[in-house]
Amino acid sequence: MAAATQTKRAAKQEGTIADVFTTLGPGTEVAALPVRFAQLKKDVLTDMGATHASIVQAWRQVLAALEGRTKEIVSLGGEVIPRVSFTDIERGLSNTQKNDIKKSGVVVVTGAVPKEEALEWKALVKQYIATNPVKGFPTNDIQVYELYNTKPQIAARTHPAVLRTQQELLQLWHDPSNKHVSFSTPISYFDRLRIRTPGDRSFTLGPHIDGGSVERWEDPTFRRVFRRILAGGAGWKSHDPFDVSWRMDAKQDLFGAPGQCSVLRCWQGWTSLSTTGVGEGTLRVLPMLSLATAYIMLSFPGSVPGKGQELNEETHPHLRLGETMTSIPEIQPGDQVYWHCDTVHSVERLHAGQKDSSVFYIPAVPLSVKNASYIRDQRVNFVHGLPAPDFPGGSGESTFTGRATAQEITTSQGRQALGLEPFVSRGVEKDELVDAANRVLFG
Numbered sequence: 104m105a106a107a108t109q110t111k112r113a114a115k116q117e118g119t120i121a122d123v124f125t126t127l128g129p130g131t132e133v134a135a136l137p138v139r140f141a142q143l144k145k146d147v148l149t150d151m152g153a154t155h156a157s158i159v160q161a162w163r164q165v166l167a168a169l170e171g172r173t174k175e176i177v178s179l180g181g182e183v184i185p186r187v188s189f190t191d192i193e194r195g196l197s198n199t200q201k202n203d204i205k206k207s208g209v210v211v212v213t214g215a216v217p218k219e220e221a222l223e224w225k226a227l228v229k230q231y232i233a234t235n236p237v238k239g240f241p242t243n244d245i246q247v248y249e250l251y252n253t254k255p256q257i258a259a260r261t262h263p264a265v266l267r268t269q270q271e272l273l274q275l276w277h278d279p280s281n282k283h284v285s286f287s288t289p290i291s292y293f294d295r296l297r298i299r300t301p302g303d304r305s306f307t308l309g310p311h312i313d314g315g316s317v318e319r320w321e322d323p324t325f326r327r328v329f330r331r332i333l334a335g336g337a338g339w340k341s342h343d344p345f346d347v348s349w350r351m352d353a354k355q356d357l358f359g360a361p362g363q364c365s366v367l368r369c370w371q372g373w374t375s376l377s378t379t380g381v382g383e384g385t386l387r388v389l390p391m392l393s394l395a396t397a398y399i400m401l402s403f404p405g406s407v408p409g410k411g412q413e414l415n416e417e418t419h420p421h422l423r424l425g426e427t428m429t430s431i432p433e434i435q436p437g438d439q440v441y442w443h444c445d446t447v448h449s450v451e452r453l454h455a456g457q458k459d460s461s462v463f464y465i466p467a468v469p470l471s472v473k474n475a476s477y478i479r480d481q482r483v484n485f486v487h488g489l490p491a492p493d494f495p496g497g498s499g500e501s502t503f504t505g506r507a508t509a510q511e512i513t514t515s516q517g518r519q520a521l522g523l524e525p526f527v528s529r530g531v532e533k534d535e536l537v538d539a540a541n542r543v544l545f546g
Contacts, residue, residue, distance in 0.1 A: 112480050114489075115361040117497030119240040120247050120295065136406065140317070144403065147320050147333060157335025158401065165339060165397045166421055172391050173423045181381065181432040183207060183390045189215040189264060192271045201275060205345065208392030208446035210272070215264035216374060216437030224255035225376035225436070225461055228296065231255075235503040239295075246306045251293045251484075251491050252500045257507040259374050259463045260291045261517030265439065269370070269467035272441055276345045276369050276469070284347050284367070285470040285533050290478055291520040292366060293491035294464035297373075299384040299454050308450040309413060310389065310424050312399070313371060314364045315355040316412040319400065325353035329400045339397035344445055351471060360409035361495040364444075366477045370467035371448075372441035377461045380433040384454025386440060387428040389447035395422060396445050414447060422447075441467060470526065475540035478522040482544075485509070485521070 148158065176183050185203040187196065189212060196204075204210045231253050239245035250256070259265060269289035278284040299306055318325050327349040331338035347367065356363035379385045389395055404418035416424050428449055431440055442448055454460055468474060480492045486509060488501035500506045509523050518524035522544050528537040 112492050114496035115359065116495060118361045118495035119238065119249060120362060143321060147326060150323065151330055151333040153333060153335040161332070161335045161339050162401050164337065165394065165401060168394055169398060169421050172394055173427050176390060176427045176429060181429060183429060184209055184211060184388065184431060186211045186213065188213050189268065192268050196271060205275060206392065207390035208443035209388045209390055210441055211431060211434060212268050212439040215268050215439055216262055218436045221374070221376050221436035224259060227255045228253055231505055234505060241305045244305065246299045246303050247295055247297050249490065249495065250296055250500065251494065252488055252506045254505065254507040254511065256296060256463055257512060260465055261512055261514060261520055263514070263516065265374060265465060266516055266520065268439055272370055272467050273469050276347055278347045282536060283351055283471055285536055287529060288470035288526060289520060290468050290470050290474055292368060292466050292468040293481055294466065296463050297461060299460040301454055301456055301458065303384060303454045304452065306450055307452045309415060310428055310447050310449045311414060312412040312445060312447055314368065314444055316406040316410055317408055318355050318357050319412065320403065322354040322357060324349055325355065328353060329396065332397045332400045342393055342397060344392055344396060344443060351473060358409040363493065365493050366468060366474045367471055368444055368466050368468050370441040371444060372439060372466050373462035373464045375434045375438045375462055376436055377459055378433065378435050379460045380456065381430040382451065383456030384451050384460035386431045387449045387451060388442055389422065389424070389427055390429055392443050392446055395447055398422065470540055472536065472539045472543060475543040479544050482522045
């Protein structure tokens with residue numbers, strides 16, 4: 104590994120997950136956007152070649168489509184969420200499975216990590232927490248820990264079954280140029296962990312989308328991800344949320360906010376460390392990816408600079424969030440859940456179960472030059488026990504006992520995922536990308 108002593112991006116302010124969401128802060132009122140956003144709306148329409156009539160047409164079509172889809176989701180309940188086994192992953196997902204996942208924007212993957220191994224990870228994390236002066240949210244009864252560099256987290260991120268799962272799901276995406284992204288090469292994006300205790304009401308994370316809010320409209324590149332929607336008319340029907348073309352260089356964080364993702368993160372996700380059912384503090388999702396995206400992009404409420412894109416029944420009434428936000432059916436330790444980066448998701452307001460609801464947040468992130476520059480800096484922070492670059496800064500785990508080290512990662516795939524070992528090209532068309540990524544990481 105090339106020697107590195109300093110990250111190439113500025114550290115963010117110290118904080119917690121509460122800094123990203125108004126629903127976790129002291130006040131939930133959303134202030135009106137500055138006056139400049141009125142002009143921004145006009146600029147977006149001009150940029151996309153839209154007219155008032157074409158936007159109205161699109162809006163009416165989307166509302167009509169929502170009537171049917173919301174009824175379907177309410178009727179199906181948890182059955183609407185695709186569920187596949189790791190065996191399915193290993194042999195390759197069927198076209199039906201792929202289509203179901205793409206439509207809903209979420210998938211549960213069962214049986215990848217052995218249950219006993221996942222439970223051992225949780226036991227070791229609890230020991231680490233008991234040994235060190237940890238921080239998190241809320242400060243008086245932590246449910247979400249500002250921990251990024253524990254040995255179990257590293258073991259989970261580099262687990263062969265986790266990486267194989269990510270590889271399969273990433274290949275649902277496509278790069279029309281076939282040059283800029285390697286979906287067969289997952290890399291590791293460090294994130295937090297959750298150990299939610301029975302009875303908790305503090306981690307009441309409402310419906311939202313991560314990866315910026317007003318950036319979706321304000322950043323000229325990011326808005327082009329949704330260009331067919333914003334052009335009006337029937338264009339929303341051809342929106343492809345799995346086309347990476349414009350996402351690669353989109354700026355998802357225009358305000359330097361702690362916790363805002365700056366990389367191409369195709370799938371958010373977590374790996375379970377507990378048996379958790381509906382009503383036990385689990386994840387909830389809105390399982391209609393493209394249609395919900397069209398509705399959200401044609402409106403503008405709930406957007407706060409420096410926060411995630413939050414939604415509620417007042418700002419987005421036609422989504423019927425009170426009925427359509429669907430809890431993930433029971434999962435076991437070692438199961439994984441992934442949701443598309445545009446999927447609306449939340450957390451159940453109350454953990455009414457009897458045991459902890461615990462996860463490692465582990466997304467599926469592909470190799471690109473932009474992402475390689477991030478894991479270069481993440482690597483520096485890891486070596487020094489600091490929080491990952493996108494997350495609240497501070498001294499982190501730098502003085503903690505028992506944190507992970509680079510020497511403990513022994514597989515080539517795992518070391519490559521963390522930027523500790525050069526990538527190897529698996530196809531001639533990707534040689535240039537791999538060479539460029541390796542230059543970023545190792546000079």
